[in-house]
Amino acid sequence: MGHEHEPTLFDLSVKGRRAASFRTSGLPEWGAEELVPAEFLAPEDETVELPEVSERDLVAHFTRLTHRQYSVDLGAYPLGSCTMKYNPKSCDLAASLPEFANVHPAAPPSCSQGWLELLVELEEALCEITGMVAATLQPSAGAAGELTGLLLMRAYHSAKGEGTSRTRVIIPNSAHGTNPASVTLGGYKVATVGTNSRGGVDLDALKATLGPDVAGIMLTNPSTLGLFEEDIVEIASAVHDAGGLLYYDGANLNPILGVVRPGDMGFDIVHLNLHKTFATPHGGGGPGAGPVAVDERLREFLPGPRPARLGDGRFGWQMPARSIGRVHAWHGNALVLLRAWTYIRLNGGDGLRSVAEMATLNANWMKERLRGTYDIPYDRPVMHECVVSAHGLAKETGVRALDVAKRLLELGFHAPTVYFPLIVEEALMIEPTETESPQTLDALAGAFLQIASEARAGAAGAGAAHDAPSTTPVGRVDEARAARHLIATIDQRAS
Amino acid sequence: MGHEHEPTLFDLSVKGRRAASFRTSGLPEWGAEELVPAEFLAPEDETVELPEVSERDLVAHFTRLTHRQYSVDLGAYPLGSCTMKYNPKSCDLAASLPEFANVHPAAPPSCSQGWLELLVELEEALCEITGMVAATLQPSAGAAGELTGLLLMRAYHSAKGEGTSRTRVIIPNSAHGTNPASVTLGGYKVATVGTNSRGGVDLDALKATLGPDVAGIMLTNPSTLGLFEEDIVEIASAVHDAGGLLYYDGANLNPILGVVRPGDMGFDIVHLNLHKTFATPHGGGGPGAGPVAVDERLREFLPGPRPARLGDGRFGWQMPARSIGRVHAWHGNALVLLRAWTYIRLNGGDGLRSVAEMATLNANWMKERLRGTYDIPYDRPVMHECVVSAHGLAKETGVRALDVAKRLLELGFHAPTVYFPLIVEEALMIEPTETESPQTLDALAGAFLQIASEARAGAAGAGAAHDAPSTTPVGRVDEARAARHLIATIDQRAS
Amino acid sequence: MSAPFVPHTDEEIAEMLAFLGLESLDDLFSTVPEAIRLAGGLDLPPAASEADVVGRLSELAERNRPAGSRLVCFAGAGAYDHEVPAVVRSLASRSEFVTAYTPYQPEVAQGVLQAIFEYQSMVARLAGLEIANGSLYDGAAALVEAANLAAAATGHQRLLCSAGVNPRWRQAVRTFSAGSGHALEVVPLAADGTTAWPSPEEADGDVGAVVIGYPNFLGCMEDIAPARALADATGARLIVAFDPVASGLLRTPGAMGADMAVGEGQAFGTALSFGGPYLGLFTCHLSDVRRLPGRLVGETVDRDGRPAYVTTLRTREQDIRRERASSNVCTNQTLMAVTAAIQLGWLGTTGLREVALRSARATRYLRESLLSLPGVTAAASAPVVREFAVRTPLPATALVERLVEDGFLAGVPVTEGFEGTEFEETLLMTATERRTKEEIDAFAASFEKAIHR
Amino acid sequence: MSAPFVPHTDEEIAEMLAFLGLESLDDLFSTVPEAIRLAGGLDLPPAASEADVVGRLSELAERNRPAGSRLVCFAGAGAYDHEVPAVVRSLASRSEFVTAYTPYQPEVAQGVLQAIFEYQSMVARLAGLEIANGSLYDGAAALVEAANLAAAATGHQRLLCSAGVNPRWRQAVRTFSAGSGHALEVVPLAADGTTAWPSPEEADGDVGAVVIGYPNFLGCMEDIAPARALADATGARLIVAFDPVASGLLRTPGAMGADMAVGEGQAFGTALSFGGPYLGLFTCHLSDVRRLPGRLVGETVDRDGRPAYVTTLRTREQDIRRERASSNVCTNQTLMAVTAAIQLGWLGTTGLREVALRSARATRYLRESLLSLPGVTAAASAPVVREFAVRTPLPATALVERLVEDGFLAGVPVTEGFEGTEFEETLLMTATERRTKEEIDAFAASFEKAIHR
């Protein structure tokens, strides 16, 4: 309301001002020199200077920042591949319970029985959902899950004496960027397979690529095109026949909850993005949680220590026989896991199936509403998201996917994902999720159509898109300049 | 971000949608007809229709509404007479503790010892702050406190046999509107006294008005002009000499905390606005709390039951001997009282004195910064607020107090109180409060000066003020139309 | 730390004083006569950190016993343990709602204004009347204002109030009558728990208001027709003190003939809170809107024709009408009204019905369980839905204390306002939708033990 | 209630299906081969209401013992019980921060972007290095990424890591080395608790990174110079795993010669949380910025020249660089970074110093109290500031269990990663600024009883 821009907390700082206060301790007030050996004590001119503000200014600053920030709670967020569904407030409540939030991670099991039971229950639920037998809850996000999964793959092959011979992991060219990056970090070479005309994995190319040097394949199913991989059973047996394992990137699990399970498709390793499918809020970029579930063959390699039932209602920690070791400093993003547990309980089995149905219904409806206005590169029924293209629109009017996105911001919606997957030109990847109502979908589709029809109506309309957004806290941001003149800290700004 | 307007929850409603869910009870599922006698049961066509929305839409709707709302947490709120200081978050924390928030008001004292002790401590602190001997915490706001105080005045005079003879209560013409309204509800006639040239009560006029039919006087000190009543000692003795009581409207207590106490000025009855002086947040118009503190002569008349120390560390309820009876369904706005208790503890005695000092410093500084640009009707050192006038500005440029206010909204600040007190033409009543920093004050003063200098620079500047605000969620609102075509409910809109 | 919420540094203070030509902070108070200035400062504990204050609060907290799994709540009497979901708490605690003032500048207060407009719309429907205001302090205050409106509108100061109206609210009316000059006459209850209204002839003359509880304080369902008839015959307004939750099942006060309906809105999203802040619901016919106490929000447009909200009919209010205002209310309970709007939005049509239905079921089950115990009888024979009173071998006050030990808040003893009646020291009880069979069964078992101990 | 967060009514579903030309919801899944479709649905408990789920959570909650007044916390080891004031919780839980995605559209994400910029600015200062990224998963992940950066930058895969580095972080490096091919060599601690670095000659050849803890896991203050010298001699990057709270007192890693500094940021506003989500701090020199893992926010302008923020140097990241990216991180821990920015803003320069100082005092007092007990000795002789280990007559694991009974979380047994060393089963302890003399005295008394029981 009125403010042109928000100064940084440093700009608001006044030396000597303060907000903090502490508990009265009654302890001796030793001085710093008495406590810290001289060689380590920071001399005055090395004091770490932080912003000094009053509690009042702290509040005003960060509250104003929130008024410069879009979020799921403000409206539709159809960002493809991200599953920006509504995050139930009950889960916030759960994560705020002090009996969970204030448990020290190294507290002995006698102090954390509730936590351990909950984690075990979550693991069991995730196994039921994915059709797997065991899971680690340690990975902090999808990418961490991927790398964990690849290390499990490696451990498996190594145990069979094929650790050094299997050097390649196959990924389709539609894959998310974390997949190839994880493959490299897992010590493998990426072997890319193409996409066939129906948007699926090119099966022949895949078969040609398979061989004794292949450790496995990473697949997202439904794919980043929003399409279910029709040949999944054939793919699975081909990879298995070649001695490889199938890794399931679970970022797109949402539309198959209760419909089909990765395990039943033939996958051996599955990561889940709890911050997508299970509604744990995204936090502006995290925290997430990326548990990895596996089939029987891989169980013994899981990271540990793992929460486990000890019998007679007690819980404790166990280390799998041939564990790859820990992948997190503690037990994973526990409060995120707690939220996911809550979400699963709130929905129940049937509820999760409805989630899948409505996510799929919404995406297909959206695709059909945009038909004729935007191009549909792979024209098949979709699952949770649809990828359309502004290619034709751009050719006709000069309004590109990016312009559509920016104009949407102005119309009160978040933009879809743009220019991904890379195999679609001028891609607009729209994932409405199941929590958006038909009315919201209708308004969103209306906005997409409006932008295109304005653009087609002539230069003014196209101009509006090029100039967008104008009603947002800032206008189109100069990204190139940010990279050219890097100012990543306040001290760099000053210098 | 983009939304032109926000539909009502009714507009978002879709029959059959729902958010609510309830605990599994295991109870027999009797039907409504089995539970409610037929003559009382609502037939289907009398069902109360509420909006039916998903939890997601509920959240989006109310979150978007918050983005259409200014608040202290977003910035300066120099609304005179309202003491819109920063509301510490520790007090929110206190009010959210389940051990306080979930106590039933009729629970026996064995279940509410903590509450009772806290209320007694608060009463004692308020008495120390006001220089009184006892207080009731029941009144829900300032106006309720006023009426309670007037009933105490009445009870006192009645007990002396003067209940019917004392029929008038004196108030200055600068008084807040609740004062005369309360006087009427208290069964008294209002006798108005004027303001002298220094902004104080016209002492001669007062003396002329005093007589055996006067029950008392209601004063705000500092007054609504922000001025300390210099003649308060003389006023008090004159009123007392005439057999009247002095009532202190504590809305403006902030700048005298720890400096001077109403009791020491000669007041007999004091109400406090905890939602002003003691920082309990205003909630968009309430809840507040308006405790009334009294001197020894009035103690026995206080409303009850009252929280009391019973000895050996136990607490209970007591009814004053000649209580006027309860003025609240229960014990007052308890969670507001808890916040005020917390605020007092956080500040301590010295801290409260600093509050007074800085509130006064800020107001005087602001007045001096505006000198020369705006008129200063009563030019004396002020206390917590300063009243300036746009009279000259309006004559010169046509830009009135209202325009200044609306243009300020556009510049990112809340407006001051305008056209009050009524005795100042084109009044702008500015109360910065102590929680605003010198930097914020400077920016606020800058905005005031900018508006005036723009207006004086010519028609464009004046036009900007007349057209303001334009960057707010809505532009200048048509108030006349609202009164002419009353639409106070969604059903009236439809009809 | 001497003033935790004051931002000024010493240098800044010095600069500001210099700008003002003052030498010290004390000089700021030159207009305060020396003689009355406080010497030595306030005798209060020194400033404390949040951690220390929260520590002290925790100590006090341990001496409270809140409703919850360790003290299962069967107490009502105007304060109910209804479900408040996380979503309502989370939205209602958004700081824009919490830290705003009364919406005096509508251009930057559309959030609060629209929420109040929605609240008014919902509350008017709950009452079955056309107009609801933007809130009053609590149910008691709403009744007081209704009585004032009735007296002003009719020109009559006699109030005939059923003894079945919440006795604390009755007392508030009585307290304020000392100023307003109303003559409050309490009409007793018959043995069945319903009001023994006088006939119009007995009522003898002009009356300002007839007031009835629906259901009444003892939970009894009272026929409103006789009260309506009495009001018609005496020229009075009929004020119905209603339970807004019950509107999920019952015909509304408006449908039953009320001129005004007032109630307590705590049940909609506000915690038990030891009795406050709560929410006074005030509703009336459109024809009385110009006498309406408190704030009213209306829908209008802004200069560009966009929908907008604003407080309206302001000339009724104290700041403009001053001594001729019919009410002195200024600060009300807006945040609770916003909370209620959110909670009612969460409930929706079916949710409201379910709360009412589930509460009625639990109450019925509770009542049957207790009445089957030897020595426990119904205090009144009229039908009940949401609340009821029982007579037990020992006084309610003692019984409640005993049952606290077992982890139950058994109910509210009927005392204040029922002194000397046959209902005194009966126990008023309720069970909301949050009570389970398991809890009620365990409670009944404890109850039986407690009365025969 | 079968799907609480799905808004569609039956009619709407029917309409949407009709629009798509489908007959049933099952038809939506026509592309899923019949053979693999799940028959019979998921074997999970049915949907439950919030009230029921919260009820179940409360049961589980009762089986936890959180840090607090009933379990006074002396445990650290990378997870600290520091003060988190209400203001930080309240701001960090604002839903705009909580429910936003990664700021891909800067025009509507200035809130998160600016908060990250401020976070980066503060963290860089804490580390005494020029660049901090926008967060990583936790301290362990930050160390792993630092090792990767070092290896990539130097071309050497050997990592010489002090045994004084948090053993759980060391283990994470080891786990991921299976993929990256790094060779992790753990350099043991001497009896005084500081690292027994090899001489450059002993180190024998090219090294990618030298890693040291500052202070180390046992709380010992280690001279960084030898590690720096070793790094210089072997061509390695020097990675310092630092305690960011200690930067309130100690010279920063940067000032001590670090090339990269990594740490755990949980202490800044994040609850103990049973170990997560926490906050990985990653800092380096500007010269390494093009290999920086994760997100980086930069300041720029919008089209009208207004200041604006945006994620920058994006070409480093996995979504663009794919298999050639140096890191695979995508989702990070932004909310914790925002929280840390708020908490650090709350602390300010003096507050940070006070936390460090008060914690050091409490730790010193705790240590002296315990070392004065018969049978208790220091596990290491090097100076300590924030944390320390003691040797007691019984193994730490058993001692901790005993003291839980008295209401104390005595510390963290040194086990994992110290197997077979002289430090195994010593007890690692800390006292933050939240601990009082009273608590420590009571604890010392219990401690004495426990070791001699």
Ligand SMILES: Cc1ncc(COP(=O)(O)O)c(C=O)c1O
């Ligand atoms: C298909 C796919 N795979 C993997 C990921 C990586 O998940 P995370 O961001 O949790 O690391 C994403 C995230 O956007 C994704 O969309």
Ligand SMILES: Cc1ncc(COP(=O)(O)O)c(C=O)c1O
């Ligand atoms: C001087 C003065 N007196 C009384 C009041 C009434 O207080 P309340 O709004 O709490 O009823 C106010 C409120 O604005 C006021 O400013």
